[in-house]
Amino acid sequence: MHDRIDAILSSYGRDRANLIPILQSVQAELGYLSEEAMLRIADYLGVPESQVYGVASFYAQFRFTPTGRNRIMVCRGTACHVRGAPRILDEIQQVLNIREGETTSDMEYTLETVACIGCCALSPCMMINREVYAKLTPTKVREVFSKGGQEQ
Amino acid sequence: MTFEGLQRRARDEWQALSESAVPLIQVGTATCGRSAGASAVVDALREALQREATPALIMEVGCIGLCFAEPLVTIRKPGRPAVCYGHVNPERATQLVSEYLLRDNPLADWALGTVGEGRIEGIPELFETPVLRPQVRRILRNCGFIDPTNILHYVARGGYTGLVRALGMARGQIIDEIRRAGLRGRGGAGFPTWRKWQFCLEAPGEPKYVVCNADEGDPGAFMNRSLLESDPHSVLEGLLIDGYTVGAREGYIYCRAEYPLALERLHNALAQMREQGLVGENILGSGFSFDIHIKEGAGAFVCGEETALLASIEGRRGMPRPRPPFPATSGLWGKPTVINNVETLASVSLILQKGAEWFAEYGSEKSKGTKTFALVGKVKRAGLIEVPLGITLRDIVYGIGGGILGDKRFKAVQTGGPSGGCLPEALLDSPVDYESLTTAGSIMGSGGMVVMDEDTCMVDVARYFLDFTQKESCGECVPCRLGTKQMMDILTDITEGKGREGDVELLQEVALAVKKGSLCGLGQTAPNPVLTTIRYFRDEYEAHEQGRCPSKVCKALIRYRIVADKCKGCQICLRACPVGAISGERRQVHTIDVGKCIRCGVCLEVCPARFGAVECVTGQ
Numbered sequence: 001m002h003d004r005i006d007a008i009l010s011s012y013g014r015d016r017a018n019l020i021p022i023l024q025s026v027q028a029e030l031g032y033l034s035e036e037a038m039l040r041i042a043d044y045l046g047v048p049e050s051q052v053y054g055v056a057s058f059y060a061q062f063r064f065t066p067t068g069r070n071r072i073m074v075c076r077g078t079a080c081h082v083r084g085a086p087r088i089l090d091e092i093q094q095v096l097n098i099r100e101g102e103t104t105s106d107m108e109y110t111l112e113t114v115a116c117i118g119c120c121a122l123s124p125c126m127m128i129n130r131e132v133y134a135k136l137t138p139t140k141v142r143e144v145f146s147k148g149g150q151e152q
Numbered sequence: 153m154t155f156e157g158l159q160r161r162a163r164d165e166w167q168a169l170s171e172s173a174v175p176l177i178q179v180g181t182a183t184c185g186r187s188a189g190a191s192a193v194v195d196a197l198r199e200a201l202q203r204e205a206t207p208a209l210i211m212e213v214g215c216i217g218l219c220f221a222e223p224l225v226t227i228r229k230p231g232r233p234a235v236c237y238g239h240v241n242p243e244r245a246t247q248l249v250s251e252y253l254l255r256d257n258p259l260a261d262w263a264l265g266t267v268g269e270g271r272i273e274g275i276p277e278l279f280e281t282p283v284l285r286p287q288v289r290r291i292l293r294n295c296g297f298i299d300p301t302n303i304l305h306y307v308a309r310g311g312y313t314g315l316v317r318a319l320g321m322a323r324g325q326i327i328d329e330i331r332r333a334g335l336r337g338r339g340g341a342g343f344p345t346w347r348k349w350q351f352c353l354e355a356p357g358e359p360k361y362v363v364c365n366a367d368e369g370d371p372g373a374f375m376n377r378s379l380l381e382s383d384p385h386s387v388l389e390g391l392l393i394d395g396y397t398v399g400a401r402e403g404y405i406y407c408r409a410e411y412p413l414a415l416e417r418l419h420n421a422l423a424q425m426r427e428q429g430l431v432g433e434n435i436l437g438s439g440f441s442f443d444i445h446i447k448e449g450a451g452a453f454v455c456g457e458e459t460a461l462l463a464s465i466e467g468r469r470g471m472p473r474p475r476p477p478f479p480a481t482s483g484l485w486g487k488p489t490v491i492n493n494v495e496t497l498a499s500v501s502l503i504l505q506k507g508a509e510w511f512a513e514y515g516s517e518k519s520k521g522t523k524t525f526a527l528v529g530k531v532k533r534a535g536l537i538e539v540p541l542g543i544t545l546r547d548i549v550y551g552i553g554g555g556i557l558g559d560k561r562f563k564a565v566q567t568g569g570p571s572g573g574c575l576p577e578a579l580l581d582s583p584v585d586y587e588s589l590t591t592a593g594s595i596m597g598s599g600g601m602v603v604m605d606e607d608t609c610m611v612d613v614a615r616y617f618l619d620f621t622q623k624e625s626c627g628e629c630v631p632c633r634l635g636t637k638q639m640m641d642i643l644t645d646i647t648e649g650k651g652r653e654g655d656v657e658l659l660q661e662v663a664l665a666v667k668k669g670s671l672c673g674l675g676q677t678a679p680n681p682v683l684t685t686i687r688y689f690r691d692e693y694e695a696h697e698q699g700r701c702p703s704k705v706c707k708a709l710i711r712y713r714i715v716a717d718k719c720k721g722c723q724i725c726l727r728a729c730p731v732g733a734i735s736g737e738r739r740q741v742h743t744i745d746v747g748k749c750i751r752c753g754v755c756l757e758v759c760p761a762r763f764g765a766v767e768c769v770t771g772q
């Protein structure tokens with residue numbers, strides 16, 4: 001893990017303005033921000049550890065625990081909301097038996113919500129990894145998960 | 153290469169394309185197209201072409217904005233106008249190849265319209281159809297027609313002539329041109345763009361910076377995303393002009409991480425600009441040097457606010473700070489900085505390309521030009537539209553949008569996202585411009601326009617927006633952090649039937665305190681959706697206090713039941729219910745155990761329409 005973090009760090013200058021891009025690259029590599037990773041980043045940039053954590057915890061994008069193999073992102077945008085997104089989220093929570101922000105115990109899925117994926121005309125929708133599922137109904141949700149709707 | 157050389161190459165390539173001896177097939181593969189299955193359509197087209205051994209060019213383009221009809225495919229055969237087809241799936245794609253390409257049957261039933269010279273029997277002209285006729289396509293002129301990954305296409309259609317023109321003008325002249333055009337910021341507040349530039353130009357301090365705000369956080373809005381995906385250079389050209397005018401050497405684009413394709417397109421466009429000498433040292437030999445950095449947002453709505461955005465670029469927590477000083481005098485790293493929205497910059501390119509008078513041809517007295525909107529929600533033809541400012545809401549919702557889905561009753565149209573408001577039917581004839589929308593209690597905002605019908609509960613909508621702003625509050629100001637929380641609690645009580653008399657008045661009181669005591673626009677406008685729904689839909693609040701949700705949305709106030717004489721005992725709902733709340737033998741009337749039911753509505757969804765035995769009721 002050290003090497004992977006160090007390889008990322010060395011591609012950036014030791015400039016405070018690079019903190020967020022570094023956090024993003026490290027998370028892209030590891031899937032989340034481990035304590036160790038944040039300590040090394042702090043050390044590299046010469047920024048107090050508390051500030052690294054302070055910045056990371058401010059932004060919704062950053063996670064501090066490992067995520068499941070597949071990321072489900074349910075849109076909570078307005079268009080999706082008025083076309084039934086709350087029912088979609090309820091249904092997924094019911095089917096996978098996890099709440100928003102949680103990961104299934106087999107580490108298969110992590111459930112998140114996002115503000116508008118930009119497919120409002122096809123609402124309600126969700127993304128599983130990079131695939132968008134549009135015009136959902138609770139029944140469709142069940143079909144997706146009974147087929148193991150993950151990486152294609 | 154000189155700019156003239158680049159233009160020549162671009163024109164040659166564009167001409168070769170328009171006079172192509174083989175058919176040209178364009179597929180819209182922006183995010184909306186992809187989510188509707190455009191990638192599978194491209195694959196199907198390739199396969200069919202190969203199988204039939206017929207030559208054709210496939211080109212991936214951005215989004216025309218007819219999102220309701222995605223995936224979209226446009227086919228142009230030599231000597232014919234292009235035909236745009238909607239709702240194309242892989243089977244239809246295959247048939248288009250075998251029928252239209254090989255047998256010359258244009259399959260008029262699937263066509264939305266033709267584009268370009270000439271007519272084809274049975275197919276209307278696309279720009280004369282009800283969805284496009286009221287629109288004026290300026291900002292979106294290239295979207296869906298050019299390859300967004302090819303800078304030559306942009307240049308062939310007049311791209312970068314605005315920059316070239318600007319480079320030959322004095323700074324004051326450029327600012328004057330923008331002033332005469334009457335351009336106001338498209339990011340929400342509508343501040344005159346020229347004035348912001350003037351402030352920055354005059355501000356002491358070096359270096360200066362320009363920033364493009366592509367954070368587009370309003371839920372239900374995707375205008376900026378679509379433009380960046382479909383025509384990224386139109387925005388980058390504006391940023392260059394901005395930088396040249398205020399005397400900056402560096403510019404930033406701050407784009408949401410949730411827009412991976414827009415980011416990809418930006419990186420690609422920037423690399424091409426570098427190749428052509430349109431960014432970097434001594435641009436086009438003019439002596440103007442300018443570089444652009446792309447910054448990825450990290451998922452904080454408040455970072456769309458300009459001072460928070462700057463903090464985020466600097467690598468800090470995205471917390472707004474008090475203004476003044478405004479960024480134009482003290483912005484990025486304390487230096488004079490101009491921040492403009494994506495669409496503002498795209499408008500700047502157009503103004504410099506075509507002139508201020510041309511730009512100001514459309515619009516109302518104080519709101520000039522055209523504006524894009526994401527028209528979504530309960531409307532038949534949802535999509536990305538561009539209209540002259542001053543058009544009425546009715547022309548948008550009923551003209552372009554085609555009315556309400558399923559011909560239900562219109563209830564409200566929401567503009568301005570979480571900072572805006574819900575406007576009722578009585579205001580449908582109001583013009584869409586900065587002042588009129590503000591008078592009505594909403595705002596123009598960045599361009600989200602969500603249509604709501606009789607099945608939308610306005611109390612739930614108010615609660616929805618507040619839930620959003622409350623979660624996104626950065627927590628700096630007490631009224632914003634705690635006031636929105638308190639309003640949220642009251643609204644939750646109301647939607648759960650636990651509302652008390654005086655709740656509405658209390659909401660209004662807290663709302664005023666939040667508006668007054670908040671530092672940034674997030675807090676100052678967060679109560680707007682609540683206030684406008686109280687103003688225009690107070691009866692719905694009262695109904696909730698009496699235990700009824702007229703639109704049958706709020707779960708605590710509704711019940712599902714099976715109508716005995718309609719139920720055929722088919723057991724479909726029984727098998728579908730996720731919690732086993734339905735019981736009944738085959739061919740016997742089923743019943744729902746209200747105690748077990750979680751009100752998911754699945755039974756209503758699956759009960760065959762010819763029986764229609766499940767109903768949702770509210771109140772006693």
Ligand SMILES: Cc1cc2nc3c(=O)[nH]c(=O)nc-3n(C[C@H](O)[C@H](O)[C@H](O)COP(=O)(O)O)c2cc1C
Nearest residue numbers: 337338339365368369456457458492493496673674
């Ligand atoms: C909470 C909040 C969110 C905002 N989000 C955006 C946004 O996503 N995009 C945007 O251009 N402006 C946004 N703004 C407005 C910006 O602060 C700023 O006014 C704008 O980028 C200026 O550009 P313009 O003059 O070209 O409109 C937001 C403001 C607030 C208070």
Ligand code: SF4
Nearest residue numbers: 628629632670672675
């Ligand atoms: S109004 Fe809200 S979001 Fe804005 S600075 Fe204050 S607490 Fe933060």
Ligand code: SF4
Nearest residue numbers: 729749750752753755
């Ligand atoms: S609403 Fe959902 S939980 Fe209730 S009876 Fe119908 S299917 Fe079952």
Ligand code: FES
Nearest residue numbers: 075077080119120
């Ligand atoms: S509101 Fe869901 S994609 Fe925009």
